[in-house]
Amino acid sequence: MKYQSFSPSKLSMTLPLVIFFLIFISGCSTTNTSKNDPLEPMNRAIFGFNEIVDDNILKPVAKTYKYITPDPIETGVSNFFSNVGEVSTITNDVLQLKFSQAAYDLARFSINTTIGILGIFDVASSMGFKKNKEDFGQTLGYWGLPQGPYLVIPFFGPSSIRDAPGLYADMQISPAEQLHNKEELAFTTLKIVDIRARLLRATKILDTAAKDKYIFIRESYLQQREMLVNDGKNTEEFEIDVDGVDY
Secondary structure: OOOOOOOHHHHHHHHHHHHHHHHHHHHHOOOOOOOOOOOHHHHHHHHHHHHHHHHHHHHHHHHHHHHHOOHHHHHHHHHHHHHHHHHHHHHHHHHOOOHHHHHHHHHHHHHHHHOOOOOOOOHHHHOOOOOOOOOHHHHHHHOOOOOOOEEEEOOOEEEEOOHHHHHHHHHHHOHHHHOOHHHHHHHHHHHHHHHHHHOHHHHHHHHHHOOOHHHHHHHHHHHHHHHHHOOOOOOOOOOOOOOOOOO
C-alpha cells in the first residue's frame, strides 16, 4: 500500500472544512456562557486538545531549538519570517484602500529583502520604518463584517467566525504556497518552531499569572483584534500562548 505524505498545502485545503464544521456546530449550540463565546464548551475542549499537542510536541521542540540555536541565528530566522509576512500585510493594505500605507510597507519590505538579505537583518526598522500588521480578518472587519463568536481552531488556536476564513485567505497569499511540498513542509515547520520559541517566555508568565488560561487568552485575543481592526495605536503583537501559525 502506498501512503501519501502530509504537506502544509493539504492542511490549508482542509482548513475551510474545519471552519465550516465549526460554524455549523455554532448554529446548533444552545449554551450561551458568554456574549462573545457561545461555543465555550466546545472551544474549551479544543483548547485542551491544543494544550496537549503543545505540551507534548511544540513546547519541547521549541525549547530544544532555542537551546541549540545561537541568538543571532534565532533572530535572523524570526526576521526572515516576519519579512515574508509583509506580503500579506501589503496585500491587505490595498484591499483596505490604504494605499499610502501599502507604499510604506512595500518600501520596508523592499529594503529588508535587498539590503537586509531576504529579511534576515531588519534594516528597515533601524531606518525608521516601523512594522505594520494587516491580515484578511482585519480587511473583513474594515468592510463592516462583524467579528462574530469566538472560536478555537484545532492546532491554530484563538480565532473568530470572521477571522477563521481570513486565516485561510492569508495562507493562500503566503509565498510558501509557491514552494513544492517538501520545501513548503520545511518552511512551515521551521516557522511553527520559531513562533513557539518566541512565545516561551510569555507562556511561562501566563501559566503563573492567569487563574483561567482559557479566559485570559480569549479576552486578550478579542481585545487585540478589535484594536487592530480599528487601527488602534501602539498595538503590540499578541504574545501569549497561541498554538497557531501566522502566515
